[in-house]
Amino acid sequence: KKASSKTTMCNIKAHVKVDLSEDEPWTVLTHKKPQKGWAAYDPKTMRPPPITADMPHVKLMSWNVNGLRALLKLESFSALELVQRENFDVLCLQETKLQEKDVHSIRQTLLEGYDNSYWTCSVSKLGYSGTAIISRIKPHSVRYGLGISDHDSEGRLVTVEFDNFYLLCGYVPNSGDGLRRLSYRITQWDPSLSNYMKDLEQSKPVILTGDLNCAHQEIDIWNPAGNRRSAGFTDEERQSFQTNFLDRGFVDTFRKQHPDVVGYTYWGYRHGGRKTNKGWRLDYFLASESIAKQVYDSYILPDVAGSDHSPIGLILKL
Amino acid sequence: KKASSKTTMCNIKAHVKVDLSEDEPWTVLTHKKPQKGWAAYDPKTMRPPPITADMPHVKLMSWNVNGLRALLKLESFSALELVQRENFDVLCLQETKLQEKDVHSIRQTLLEGYDNSYWTCSVSKLGYSGTAIISRIKPHSVRYGLGISDHDSEGRLVTVEFDNFYLLCGYVPNSGDGLRRLSYRITQWDPSLSNYMKDLEQSKPVILTGDLNCAHQEIDIWNPAGNRRSAGFTDEERQSFQTNFLDRGFVDTFRKQHPDVVGYTYWGYRHGGRKTNKGWRLDYFLASESIAKQVYDSYILPDVAGSDHSPIGLILKL
């Protein structure tokens, strides 16, 4: 697929009706001439009709918060507002950057009504990485890490088991400056995570969400040509994403729903990329094929501020 | 001198005329019952009449800025305002926390009309310590450090030579948590500095200003009893201050002018001490006896914010 063939969504005032699903038509913002630095997925118009009371569903949300304590300190951020706006059942966080000693006080005060929360912290590097699943629904079981001690010192994975699926909240290792961790990432972490997911899948469908630290295709990054050797867009990582996850039957739910839509979930602070939408799609809901059919909406909330990533959401019909 | 015999200046609305100099009467704020945590040196009332055009003089200012870059970033701080208000000829800075690579750009932009500036940075610990003398008057000579390489890697001293005196801007090593550096301070640094000053004094009077990291007497600290083993108020440091500087003929110009006045120059951030005036007097102008007679005013500017120290000033009749 060539970059010029993207259907690029622009935040200009041109409304066009487009049929993107078999079931439901909805409105998108579009633009005929794709322009660099202009692509913008618009959540107001790219989402299906609101779910109705008679539709059994579960609503999942995932967010790389880039430091939970910093987020909660922000005047401009209100967790309650996000709950009221999105009314998710489960919230998955990555890069909480918490230490174990900080978890207790934060879990108490974070969200009323979400009484089941499961936190994992990096014990090797303090204040680094860290993931959490915070849920209204009590899961049947919880697992921390991959069960491989070599890969479990950085608090990168939490798994909960619900009635109909396993939910994994993961933060895939960044390959780092100079790609110093690329080899660990593709030869160790990705295959181990993939195997772990296939194991779980033998009993129930699996949904992996989180910051997978890979923009899969050119459409998933603002400047593909300039980032061929940047962590998160190397051929090696993209290939690993393909073979370990997609080829093994996990569906990229956003891309399935929006085959040609530019939807970023990350904009580096380093270039003020959020204003100019110089972004990457690094955050995903990957779902076992058996449950991917139940996805009603896989979406992004690019206008939620407070982190260099935006939250993403998944509505699953039950 | 007992703590209870202090003349404690309070920022309440009781004005009393007090004669503190032989030449000039002026007004001070005072209070009959000294109260802990209430002492406040009031620069508006504790200073002699403004200098007149026909009085030849030089005006020196000294300030531990606790990070010059941070100070200059503050919205609330304006270097120009301080110049307009105090019209000093020479400004001595301590704890600039600059690296050598930062000096060039800062010296260009800092102060118009002060074209002679001499900077020294710590080369052993980056972003640590650092002193500077910034002057309207071009000095005859400049020296960096004590001339003893063991003590000159932390950028703690600059000396300039003017017509009638040497001016030293010094930042005496803090004895540190657990007093781990007390012994270095009193057996190495203080005696070396003292000897250096006595050497210079053979040719011209000497003025040492800066953060000498010692509250000399009980009157110079808000809670003497509680700080007997705190860095800056140990018996050892106070004794060293006495024997190395005062006993060798250097006059504490503020204390000479205000024998019984509580005037702090430092309030730790750790306790919000500036609001409650829980301060220390750590910053001094020490002057050779021969030139101490020419001091017209030795004062503090406790209301200048932007650092945990306040600036101090010295007006010298010529």
Add this chain to the structure above:
DNA sequence: CTTGATACG
């Protein structure tokens, strides 16, 4: 409590 250097992203 605040600065600055460093690691990491």
Add this chain to the structure above:
DNA sequence: CGTAGCAAG
């Protein structure tokens, strides 16, 4: 550019 831990005061 920003978060976090660290050393230092």
